[in-house]
Amino acid sequence: MRIVSIGEVLWDVIGASEYLGGAPLNFAAHARKLGHEVYLVSGVGEDERGRRALEAIERLGIARDYIQVVSGRPTGTAEVELDPDGKPMFRIVRPAAYDFVRLTPELRQRIAALQPNWIYCGTLFHASEHVLDATLALIEEVPSAKRIYDVNLRDGNWSLATVEKLAAHADVIKLSDSEAEFLDATLGTDGEGASIRHFCERWCDQYHCKTVCVTMGERGCAIFHDRVFTEAPASKIEVVDTVGAGDAFAAALVHGMEQGWTMPRCAAFANAVAALVASRPGAIPEWSVEEAWRML
Numbered sequence: 001m002r003i004v005s006i007g008e009v010l011w012d013v014i015g016a017s018e019y020l021g022g023a024p025l026n027f028a029a030h031a032r033k034l035g036h037e038v039y040l041v042s043g044v045g046e047d048e049r050g051r052r053a054l055e056a057i058e059r060l061g062i063a064r065d066y067i068q069v070v071s072g073r074p075t076g077t078a079e080v081e082l083d084p085d086g087k088p089m090f091r092i093v094r095p096a097a098y099d100f101v102r103l104t105p106e107l108r109q110r111i112a113a114l115q116p117n118w119i120y121c122g123t124l125f126h127a128s129e130h131v132l133d134a135t136l137a138l139i140e141e142v143p144s145a146k147r148i149y150d151v152n153l154r155d156g157n158w159s160l161a162t163v164e165k166l167a168a169h170a171d172v173i174k175l176s177d178s179e180a181e182f183l184d185a186t187l188g189t190d191g192e193g194a195s196i197r198h199f200c201e202r203w204c205d206q207y208h209c210k211t212v213c214v215t216m217g218e219r220g221c222a223i224f225h226d227r228v229f230t231e232a233p234a235s236k237i238e239v240v241d242t243v244g245a246g247d248a249f250a251a252a253l254v255h256g257m258e259q260g261w262t263m264p265r266c267a268a269f270a271n272a273v274a275a276l277v278a279s280r281p282g283a284i285p286e287w288s289v290e291e292a293w294r295m296l
Helices: 023-033 048-059 105-112 129-141 160-168 177-183 192-207 245-259 263-278 289-295
Strands: 002-006 010-014 017-021 037-045 067-070 076-082 088-093 118-122 146-150 172-176 211-215 221-225 228-232
Touching: 002 023, 010 088, 017 023, 017 048, 023 037, 023 118, 023 245, 037 048, 048 067, 105 129, 118 129, 118 245, 129 160, 146 245, 160 192, 172 177, 172 245, 177 192, 177 211, 192 211, 192 221, 211 245, 221 263, 228 263, 245 263, 263 289
Parallel strands: 002 037, 002 118, 010 076, 037 067, 118 146, 146 172, 172 211
Antiparallel strands: 010 017, 076 088, 211 221, 221 228
């Protein structure tokens, strides 16, 4: 299938190491590993990190046609600290080159002409009103494309209004259990499993979407799809870091849905792909589909 992924390109700085990342890029890279044609809409600076990013994106097999090189602005970075369980805490350095991407009507027309099967977007990139409006205009210009919104909240880089607007345009909404709990104060009041289910039902009803998925780390995931609730346990691995695992999960979920798999099979496969990524350093480590199937 053909996928357009919209959002930030940045370098995750973990100690003395730097890893290319940004949720939309991570999603695009993992979708490419799954065999799909992927176009990334983003921006990098006219600097050394930007050059390295473009070279790496080309090696990953992601189309660079819609990545803008922004003069006078630095390529994005995120300072990452890992807790003892390998879970990341991010400090996003802004403004960055991706904050100055211009989704002009002409550019949107070129992207719409691709007739993508799926459009992916997240929250961080859409902090400014003009970028959010341009993305929503693009979504409306490609009505045949299915939309996945990966919430991915980062402290100081989101607003509830942005989340609500993107959610209202999504067919699939994915978020973590901690994000779900933060966004819905009633979560956790009526038993964990039931509470997650009720959260998914409420969001499907509120935003008129078909699917809500909540990832739960070592406990796996929960998916509410076509009014049916599915839970799937996580694949057991030794965690190195979880940066990019959720993005890999999202790519694998879209892959399974497009194949027409049952939701339990989609969930199990997505959990396995996420586990592979979490077992290795960086957001886009090497992994193969065969490894994911062997985990199952």
